[in-house]
Amino acid sequence: MPKMNMEKKKKAAEKRKKLKQHAAPKGEPESETEPKKKKQNLQATKEEEELTEEERRKLERKLKKERKKKEKQLMREAGISMKKAEPKKPSGSELALAYLTSWSENPGEWKFQKTRQTWLLLHMYDKEKVPDKYFTILLDYLQGLQGGARDITVQKAEAFMKELDGSDAEDPNLLEKCERIRQVLQLLS
Numbered sequence: 252m253p254k255m256n257m258e259k260k261k262k263a264a265e266k267r268k269k270l271k272q273h274a275a276p277k278g279e280p281e282s283e284t285e286p287k288k289k290k291q292n293l294q295a296t297k298e299e300e301e302l303t304e305e306e307r308r309k310l311e312r313k314l315k316k317e318r319k320k321k322e323k324q325l326m327r328e329a330g331i332s333m334k335k336a337e338p339k340k341p342s343g344s345e346l347a348l349a350y351l352t353s354w355s356e357n358p359g360e361w362k363f364q365k366t367r368q369t370w371l372l373l374h375m376y377d378k379e380k381v382p383d384k385y386f387t388i389l390l391d392y393l394q395g396l397q398g399g400a401r402d403i404t405v406q407k408a409e410a411f412m413k414e415l416d417g418s419d420a421e422d423p424n425l426l427e428k429c430e431r432i433r434q435v436l437q438l439l440s
Contacts, residue, residue, distance in 0.1 A: 344380050347371050355388045372404055375435070376411065376428045386431065393438055401439060408435050 302310065341349075350367035353360065374380040375389055396404065415429050 343370050344374070347374075348381070348385050351385055351388050351392060354392055368400065372400065376431045378424070378427050378431075390434060390438055393435065396439070404435065405439050408432050408439070412436065 347367045347370040350361075350364055351371060371381070371389060371392070375386070378386075381389060393404070411432050412429070415425060415432070418425070
């Protein structure tokens with residue numbers, strides 16, 4: 252029995268050493284408060300012997316958190332930014348065009364996505380957002396359009412046509428938009 256207690260104490264002492272090594276930032280000069288800290292650590296080590304494993308884990312996490320906080324503070328003082336580069340998220344147009352491509356190339360793996368369809372229906376007349384290459388695929392996609400989406404798309408296309416017929420602008424972008432609207436109306440009417 253006494254051997255087991257000695258072994259436990261040795262293991263606990265080794266763990267405390269490791270914790271202390273990790274808690275003390277490397278390369279920091281000792282300050283005047285170090286002796287006070289050492290006395291506090293000695294008192295803490297006596298208390299640690301009585302800690303359960305869960306309490307020890309909590310203490311380790313707390314020490315790790317404090318260490319990271321100190322590291323961040325040192326980095327901030329040195330003027331070094333620690334911000335992580337976030338991966339670029341694909342834009343709505345990229346996602347919608349990928350959705351359309353998936354529909355045409357992999358119909359077995361394709362899955363309906365309301366937000367992608369909505370984006371396509373809102374921007375289908377804009378040549379910059381939906382290039383000609385994708386517009387032909389979109390026309391095929393629109394053939395299968397059902398229900399309220401089909402009705403609303405026809406109503407909006409008719410409203411756009413009336414609006415464009417009222418204006419006699421010779422803007423090439425408006426002419427391209429008008430041509431796309433005609434194609435959609437012919438397809439869905």
